[in-house]
Amino acid sequence: MRRAVPVAILLMTLSVFSFPTFLNGIVPPANAVSAGFSFSASGDIGSLTVSTSVNNLNRLQTVNPNFFLGLGGFSYDPSVTGGVWCGQFKSKFNNIQILPGDRDTGGHSSTFGETHSYERYVNGCSLDVGVPIVCGPVEGDCYGKEYYFDYPAVNPIARFIFAAPKIYNITGVCTLSPNCSSQTGQPCTDQYGCWQYNANDLHYNWIANAIDNARSKGIGWVIVATHKLCISSSDATCSMGIAFFNMLVQKKVDLIIQAHDNAYERSKQLALNPTTCPKMTTDGSGYAVYNSGCVVDAGTGNYTRGAGSVVVVQGAWIDDLYGVGNGASNTQNVAEAPYFAKLMGHNTAGNGLGFTKYTISAGSIDVQTYFSGTFSDKFSLTTGLTPVPSATWSPLVPQIGQIVTFTGTATGGVGPYSFTWDFGDGSGATGSTVSHSYSSANYFNVTLTATDSANRVGSNHSIIALGSWNSAVPCSPTQSTIEQVIGKVSIQRNATIPTSVGADYSGGGFKLAGNQPFGSSPNNWPFSKKSLQPPCFVNGISTFVELHNVALTVPPEVATYDCRTSYDQSNGAAMFPNGRNCDVVFSVGNVSATSCPSCYMHRIYAEIDGDWNASGTAPPIPPNPGQLIDVQGFVYWDADSLNFSTHNWSGWELHPFTAWRPVQSSVLPPTVAVNAPTPNPANTGTTVTVSFTVSSSATITGVTVNWGDGTTSDSLSGTARSDTHIYGSTGSAKAQTFTVTVTASNSAGPGSGTTSETVNDRPPVTTVSSVSPNPALVSQTVTMTFSATDPDGAISSFSVNWGDGTTPDSLPGTATSDTHAYHSGGNFTITVTATDNSGSTGSGTISETVSAPLAPTVNISSVTPNPANTGAIVTATFTVSSTLPVTSIAVNWGDGTTPDSLAATATSDTHVYASTGNSKSQIFTITISATNSAGTGSAST
Structure with missing residues (x-):
């Protein structure tokens, strides 16, 4: 692989916050959403005094970054040491955090152009990030090598994980070239201070666990930064290691930020799947091979969180851009171009030098480049249209039969959300907060499905472990025996001691260091025996076991030869909060095997680790020999202790030893x-x-x-x-x-x-008893009676709709009647609706006829005498019928005289006819009229 110029450095800037200092390596949990922040990134800095660097630094001042992280390739000039270089940088931007490139750690030939004391960079660009960091499995100081931090310190929304795959001589133990060379084909081993990040090795697993831990804490964004690359359409091979890169993509890390190539390369969104992309691969020369099935988003500028990973290579700081795409260094890099959505190098129009700015909030990462040329790129990662659910539960490590409270939240989509749970054991529930208990020790895949208000659906899968007796161990134990753990292959460790017969590694049932021939003693165990969070599985093999019906073979002893005052590097290296702590050592054995030399094949060494004691997660010391107990712990092979009788002439251990209990019946709960x-x-x-x-x-x-x-x-x-x-x-x-x-x-x-x-809920039953009068007249008061019963509650209210378009009457649940007056005639349906305490309703109806009022009816009973002579008194009698009060009665005797006005209650009237005109006799028409508010009615005779 061509490397004519220094390899890349990545710079990161974040806005300033003030937070509590790091305390004992404990990172505050993510309980609520915090405000957003920004960081900037670039690479290949080199000299800080040349004009291109000055221009880039000035541009950064304009953007006003407050925090930087450099990922290797700092000085390139042996005369400008780490302390000098950091001083120059901090004269422009005071706070800078670092990770290394090959040129910063020494071990190359004298003509390579590098400084040779990375610790000077560590000291000169000292840690000042303002948030706690958590160390990887690093001997000595982890800062600048392998660590992570969550940002902000309180309620973080992003985790930044920094790894150093294939950075030669990162620990400074190698001094002789070419054995420390970073060139292809040279060794990368612990001997030369180089970490390979091979599948399931110590560093690989630490990064994987850091990613999973961030997800379990509800931290929204996970960003992994490395110096070395995998996919490249410029110059690089997959020098970070294809297994490590596949793990990051499989876990859908949101951003993979890198340098190494002197170019800008932004990938499409990548993800693995069982059919078209079970894993990404490399060719025989170490170059990544393009597979379109691994692309899940074409990279038009808007990516969705949770769909896959986006790789951003930003090594375009120094004035020595590489070619990209068709101008790449190798045909293999040309073939990788379809992995990328945007490329910028010396062969692209508008190329320039500079950096990239990332603005992060709980719902998005918005990215914008700042280069000296006209080339510009802009893209975003957002929570998207599909809801992204997240599940938490308490207690984190539940016991069998214990009630577990599950809580679901979601981002993205359009709230509010509804939640459906599948607990992985055939049962489920609905709601944002639900409870469940498990009846067996196992791993259960808990599926939380969120549906937003637009009926878009998203799911989240989490693993919950049942069976650990220690709440600090989120693993489910594999029930085994001592003989199954250590195996039945024995070896005599000391030819002069007949009883020195112990278990050989090759026969063990939990060979986490891989298969080894007889007599081997591997020293590459995939986790530290002092780790507070060992992995539950390695290469599909359970690491956590449970042994029944055992007893201590010797009393427990405090190992005063192994006392310390600070945590192991695998646990952050902070000072113990409770002072000095020691390991407690003992062995457990099968009580039925007491005769040596075979007795050591039925025993296993165990330790309660001092780090566990300091953290408050250690179990109590188990009882002296004689009491049967059941135990739990992690299987470990200690290559330094197999030649001691106190270690049972074997490297096998339960370390860390996590819990014990008095022996239990073989009967399990139902x-x-x-x-x-x-x-x-x-x-x-x-x-x-x-x-x-x-x-x-x-x-x-x-x-x-x-x-x-x-x-x-x-x-x-x-x-x-x-x-x-x-x-x-x-x-x-x-x-x-x-x-x-x-x-x-x-x-x-x-x-x-x-x-x-x-x-x-069952609805109430409503009965309308009566309405009166019926029929009724317009404006007449109508009274209706009703009742209602609720079979499973109480009546809360009534509503009466009189059917004439007026606003329904609202009545309390105790009402039994209502009144109304109609303003027009017609046939009306009256509806009474009862509402119960659950909101259910039931109705009843009745009909009412309403008539308009009529004028009075007059009936003339008699006129006497008839005929009559002039001068005689004539009497007319009559009756008046009226539904409304009669207001007046008038009698017109038909002879032209003024009609008589009578009282409304009158029933008769008299009159004297005076003349028949020019006739001997004359017939007169008598008209009697009665009036009420509806009008006048009359009758004549």
């Missing part, structure tokens, strides 16, 4: 599987039946069913396999989902299973 209830859903008042099965190696002593509605649990016999229940209420909701928990007990304790039942 396993309960609960079927879906019937009917489901059901109405209140309906009999609900749930059936279940119980598996147990011992007699079931009793079964209880908690129906989840606050009523007393049903207590059933041990043979019961079903139960019934009637739900009385849904509370203040029209429907409610209840969790039904069935618990069976045997001599080992209880075991539970759950299901859910949806219950619907």
Whole structure:
């Protein structure tokens, strides 16, 4: 691989905050969303006094960054040492944090152009990030080599993880070229201070666990920074290692920020999948091979968080750009160009020198380049249109049968969200906060599905481990025996000691260092025995075991020869909060094997580590020989201790030893599987039946069913396999989902299973008794009576709709009648609606006829005498019928005289005719009129 100029340095800038200082390596949890911040990145700095660097630094001043992180390739000039270079840089920008490139660590030939004391950079560009850092498995100071920090310190929204794959002589132990050379084909081993990050080695696993830990804490963004590359359309091979790169992509790290190439390269979004991209590969020369099946987003400028990883290579600081794309150094790099959405090098139009700015908030990372030329790139990562759920639970390491509270949150999409849970054991629940218990020791895949208000769906998968007796160990143990752990292949360690027969590594059941021939003693165990968080699996092999019916072979002893005052480097190297701590050492053995020389094949050495004691996570010291106990711990091979009888003539250990308990019965609590209830859903008042099965190696002593509605649990016999229940209420909701928990007990304790039942509220029954008068007249007061009953609650209110378009009357739940006056005639349907305490409604109706009022009706009973003579008194009698009050009566006698005005109650009138005109006789028409508010009615005779 061509490297005509210095390799890259990456710079990172973040806005200034003030936070508490680092305390004992403990990082505050992510409990709430914090404000956003920004950082900038670039690479290949070299001399800080040349004009290009001065221009870039001035441009950075304009952008006003407050924090920088350099990832290697600082001075390139042996005469400008780390302290001098850092002083020059800090004269422009005071705070700079670092990771190395090859040219900073020494070990190359004298003509390579490098400085030779990386510690001068570590001291000159001292740590001043303002947040705690957590160390990788590094001997000595981890700063500047392998570490991570969460930002901000309180409620962080991003984790920055810094790795140093294939950086030769990072620890400074190698002094002779070419064995320290970084050229292809030269060794990268611990002997030369080089970390390969091979699959499942110590450093690889630390990075993987740091990523998983960030996700489990709800930290939204994970950014991994390295110096070396994998994909490149400029000059590089996959020098960081294809297994390490695949792990980052498999875990969907949001950003992989790198340098090494003197160019700008922004990838499309990459992800692995079982069909088209199970893993990314390299060719025989170490170059990444393009596979279109690994591309999940074409890189138009808007990526979605959680879909995959984006690689950004920014080595375009120094004035020596490489070619990119068709102008790349090698045909293999040309073939990798389709992995990238944007490329800039010496062969692209508008190229320039500078850096990239990243602005991070809880919902997005917005990125903008700042180069001296016209080339510009801009892109974003956002939570996207699809909701991204996140699950947490408490306790983090639950016990079998213990109630676990699960809490779901989501970002992205459009809130509010609804949540559905699959607990991985065949049961589930709905809601943002739910509870569940597990009945067996195992790993369970908990799936949280979030649906947003636009019905878009996103899922999250988390692993919960059951079975650890120590709440600091989130692993599920593999139940085993001493003989299965250490194996049956023996070896005599000392020819002069007949009893020095111990277990050989080759026969062990947990060969985490890989297969080895007989007599081997591997020293490349994939985790530190002092680690507070060992991995649960290595290469698919469980690391955490549980052994039953063992006893200590010698009393426990405080190992005063192994005392210390600070944590191991694998745990951050901070000072112990409780002063000096020592390991506690002992062996556990199979009590049935007491005769040597074979007895050592039935024993295993164990240690309660001093780091665990300091952190408060150590178990109590187990009892002296004689008491049977069950134990848990992590399997370890100590290559330095196999030639000691106190170590059972073997390297096998339980270290760290995590927990013990008095020996338990072989009987396990029952396993309960609960079927879906019937009917489901059901109405209140309906009999609900749930059936279940119980598996147990011992007699079931009793079964209880908690129906989840606050009523007393049903207590059933041990043979019961079903139960019934009637739900009385849904509370203040029209429907409610209840969790039904069935618990069976045997001599080992209880075991539970759950299901859910949806219950619907029954509506109230409304009866309209009467309405009167009916029919009624316009403006007449109408009274209606009614009643309502609720079968599963109480009536909260009534609404009366009189059917004439007027606003319905709202009445309290105690009302039994209502009144109304109609303003027009017609036939009307009156509706009474009752609402109960759950919001359910029920209605009743009745009809009402309303008539318009009529004028009075007049009936003339008689006129006497008839005929009559002039001068005689004539009497007219009559009756008036009226639905409204009569206001007046008038009688017109038909002879031209003024009509008589009578009282409204009159029933007769008299008159004297004076003349018949020029006739002997004359017939007169008598008209009697009555008036009310509706008008006038009359009759004539």
